[in-house]
Amino acid sequence: MPAQYPLHPYMVLLSNLTQFSPMLYLPGFPGLETIEHWIFIFFFLMYLVAISGNCFILIIIKTSPRLHTAMYYLLSFLAFTDLGLSVSTLPTTVGIFWFKSHGIYFGACQIQMFCIHSFSFMESSVLLVMSFDRFVAICYPLRYSVIITGQRVVRAGLVVILRGPIATVPIVFLLKTFPYCGSRVLSHSFCLHQEVIHLACTDTTFNNLYGLILVMSTVVLDLVLIALSYRVILHTVARLASKEERLRAFQTCTSHLCAVLVFFVPMVGLSLIHRFGKHAPLAVHLFMANVYLFVPPMLNPIIYSIKTKEIRHAISKFLGLRKANVES
Numbered sequence: 001m002p003a004q005y006p007l008h009p010y011m012v013l014l015s016n017l018t019q020f021s022p023m024l025y026l027p028g029f030p031g032l033e034t035i036e037h038w039i040f041i042f043f044f045l046m047y048l049v050a051i052s053g054n055c056f057i058l059i060i061i062k063t064s065p066r067l068h069t070a071m072y073y074l075l076s077f078l079a080f081t082d083l084g085l086s087v088s089t090l091p092t093t094v095g096i097f098w099f100k101s102h103g104i105y106f107g108a109c110q111i112q113m114f115c116i117h118s119f120s121f122m123e124s125s126v127l128l129v130m131s132f133d134r135f136v137a138i139c140y141p142l143r144y145s146v147i148i149t150g151q152r153v154v155r156a157g158l159v160v161i162l163r164g165p166i167a168t169v170p171i172v173f174l175l176k177t178f179p180y181c182g183s184r185v186l187s188h189s190f191c192l193h194q195e196v197i198h199l200a201c202t203d204t205t206f207n208n209l210y211g212l213i214l215v216m217s218t219v220v221l222d223l224v225l226i227a228l229s230y231r232v233i234l235h236t237v238a239r240l241a242s243k244e245e246r247l248r249a250f251q252t253c254t255s256h257l258c259a260v261l262v263f264f265v266p267m268v269g270l271s272l273i274h275r276f277g278k279h280a281p282l283a284v285h286l287f288m289a290n291v292y293l294f295v296p297p298m299l300n301p302i303i304y305s306i307k308t309k310e311i312r313h314a315i316s317k318f319l320g321l322r323k324a325n326v327e328s
Helices: 009-016 033-063 070-097 106-139 141-147 150-177 193-199 205-238 243-276 282-307 309-327
Strands: 023-025 103-105
Touching: 023 106, 033 070, 033 282, 033 309, 070 106, 070 150, 070 282, 103 106, 106 141, 106 150, 106 193, 106 205, 106 243, 150 193, 150 205, 193 205, 205 243, 243 282, 282 309
Parallel strands: none
Antiparallel strands: 023 103
């Protein structure tokens, strides 16, 4: 563990086991057990905003014919992945902070980490495809409708949906084959591969190398390609004749750019903490992990609702129709 703290009696029992046990221990926030119900209320509000906000975005896009375009289909993919990421952490968060149930079976832990990592890779892929959409819209506006077709969006969506789960299956499946000894205590209120793999008392070189290659070929590659696309976008915008045209062109990217920063900055921070911050206080690990998983799904629907004029108009129209139906 990154830092030492008083062990719960159940944690001591788990630590004394010498053979594989199907149970792991999720500590939540050690030292703050007396206010766990208040912590749950805070998390509950975040879940409420994330789940209701992303469901609302999906409903708005489905019910508004004006939003049946490639850009908003991609936004619906983003809302779907955010929804999946939120639901993935919900069971253990509720169990720990409301029912004080800290144990989790190893099989359930595998399922949770599979969902968390799959949806994380899916979100990275969606943001990459959205950056390509913005690149074509600004750099080749006259050819946009020819390049970005509905059929290509569907194909990109299938790749996005399948890439994460297929790539994640091997490392999650192999965890079941390892022997585990010593402590079964994790650091967070959810299961992550990079934590569980450290509990194995055998050679885990393949998993470590595969995990590194997977991150480099998905998240890191996606981030590099997004950065390159924005380099070209900024170069194209800078060549526009008037300041108003430059501002109007760049405003079409602000929502996506905010979503990219909200997703990748916490992810990079968490990776650096896990890689180089082994002696950092436990609170730092907990804070970064929770920011990484909870903040993007909560902020993305808010960002797109505020920054995107078409979404604002569709929301106003939707709420107006609902009000008219109620009054009638």
